[in-house]
Amino acid sequence: MDMLLNPLNRRHRLRYDIPVMPGAFPLVGHLPAIVCDLPRLLRRAERTLGSHFWLDFGPAGHLMTCVDPDAFALLRHKDVSSALIEEIAPELLGGTLVAQDGGAHRQARDAIKAAFLPKGLTQAGIGDLFAPVIRARVQAWRDRGDVTILRETGDLMLKLIFSLMGIPAQDLPGWHRKYRQLLQLIVAPPVDLPGLPLRRGRAARDWIDAQLRQFVRDARAHAARTGLINDMVSAFDRSDDALCDDVLVANIRLLLLAGHDTTASTMAWMVIELARQPVLWDALVEEAQRVGAVPTRHVDLAQCPVAEALFRETLRVHPATTLLPRRALQELQLGQRRIPAGTHLCIPLLHFSTSALLHEAPDQFRLARWLQRTEPIRPVDMLQFGTGPHGCICYHLVWLELVQFSIALALTMHKAGVRPRLLSGVEKGRRYYPTAHPSMTIRIGFS
Numbered sequence: 001m002d003m004l005l006n007p008l009n010r011r012h013r014l015r016y017d018i019p020v021m022p023g024a025f026p027l028v029g030h031l032p033a034i035v036c037d038l039p040r041l042l043r044r045a046e047r048t049l050g051s052h053f054w055l056d057f058g059p060a061g062h063l064m065t066c067v068d069p070d071a072f073a074l075l076r077h078k079d080v081s082s083a084l085i086e087e088i089a090p091e092l093l094g095g096t097l098v099a100q101d102g103g104a105h106r107q108a109r110d111a112i113k114a115a116f117l118p119k120g121l122t123q124a125g126i127g128d129l130f131a132p133v134i135r136a137r138v139q140a141w142r143d144r145g146d147v148t149i150l151r152e153t154g155d156l157m158l159k160l161i162f163s164l165m166g167i168p169a170q171d172l173p174g175w176h177r178k179y180r181q182l183l184q185l186i187v188a189p190p191v192d193l194p195g196l197p198l199r200r201g202r203a204a205r206d207w208i209d210a211q212l213r214q215f216v217r218d219a220r221a222h223a224a225r226t227g228l229i230n231d232m233v234s235a236f237d238r239s240d241d242a243l244c245d246d247v248l249v250a251n252i253r254l255l256l257l258a259g260h261d262t263t264a265s266t267m268a269w270m271v272i273e274l275a276r277q278p279v280l281w282d283a284l285v286e287e288a289q290r291v292g293a294v295p296t297r298h299v300d301l302a303q304c305p306v307a308e309a310l311f312r313e314t315l316r317v318h319p320a321t322t323l324l325p326r327r328a329l330q331e332l333q334l335g336q337r338r339i340p341a342g343t344h345l346c347i348p349l350l351h352f353s354t355s356a357l358l359h360e361a362p363d364q365f366r367l368a369r370w371l372q373r374t375e376p377i378r379p380v381d382m383l384q385f386g387t388g389p390h391g392c393i394c395y396h397l398v399w400l401e402l403v404q405f406s407i408a409l410a411l412t413m414h415k416a417g418v419r420p421r422l423l424s425g426v427e428k429g430r431r432y433y434p435t436a437h438p439s440m441t442i443r444i445g446f447s
């Protein structure tokens, strides 16, 4: 099938001397191809236009996309701003740290980040909290015999994030409903009428924020309690210029959002890769039997190199965050070109994650590239989490939960004498934007 590009738009145009990718549709631009076929779109653009080109993101406008490896360094550049993220998704990400720069960003991030470092996670007992939830879910898969994998990992992730926030189990159905309505804000047309996604999404956001505000009040009232929300509230209250509760609430909501789709997608891809590559499964089962139990602390993760390599290689081949938007605040040199101040930029993590410049045989899924490496992990080896001031705050949490998940899956299925098997095709139905994920319909059997 050819790409979802507009056959009537073939004219070659330049904006600020940089070529515009042909094939944009009115209103939605290149979004259909970005969402359904991003790797091919980027390859075609690079082949026909070179390393710098404009992609049209429909309502979000044109973003100058650069596949030169120098573009990755922009994430650390002092003259590059994240404020464009708020302009693209004001309803969801407005007022959150992912869209802020400089002092305001640093202050909010500093107050949150300690809770997500290995020490904070261990002190809050997050590994012990997650292990039984993950075990129960994979046991249910074993009993059912087959599952629609992305739906299942999505549900499991919601459960884990909600338990991280201390949301009581009996309240989960209500939260689930509101959370789904909140997600409608991603695609809501800008029409605010009763019953339409924008109105429903905003109402859900207000409901969620009101609950989070109550959590914050409870945390202050019981300051002696431990747990992530308590840790964050006390860190916020200790910060130099006390931050208002609106900032805290918006950022706890950001944690709910940022941690869900990304990790659910990666978890689903891990199962898909284990199902289609029996040697991977055998290596994982051997490791799981050796360690004998689901690890719960960061220090234990060193015992699970195969599960760690599976997590890293799955994210390398199937990065969940594919593109990062930024704005140039000053004129910049990028590769061979000068980029004017004010340019909207797109940094294609997906391209670098699977680039031959960074990885030998980049299209091959090889655990060996992690298992046999002798040097420490560098920022470029974990570029799927971004880098610089906005690099993912939850990298250690994701590492922990994905290793826990792999070991729990291997132990449970092996004990029952079954292994994962792919029951449907993988190529159709993949999505790459706003976050990437495998097809919603892929089924995995355990037999």
Ligand code: HEM
Residues within 6 Å of the ligand: 075, 082, 097, 098, 099, 109, 254, 255, 256, 258, 259, 260, 262, 263, 266, 319, 320, 321, 324, 325, 383, 384, 385, 386, 387, 389, 390, 391, 392, 393, 394, 395, 397, 398
């Ligand atoms: C496989 C899973 C994940 C991937 C691939 C991922 C990827 C990323 C990336 C690429 C960024 C950088 C965004 C930017 O520079 O604009 C980021 C930031 C962030 N992530 Fe993650 N993420 C994952 C899971 C999580 C989880 C589980 C949480 C928390 C529960 C989380 C919370 C955040 C937050 C709060 C930021 C913003 C940090 C800042 O702006 O300072 N992420 N993530």
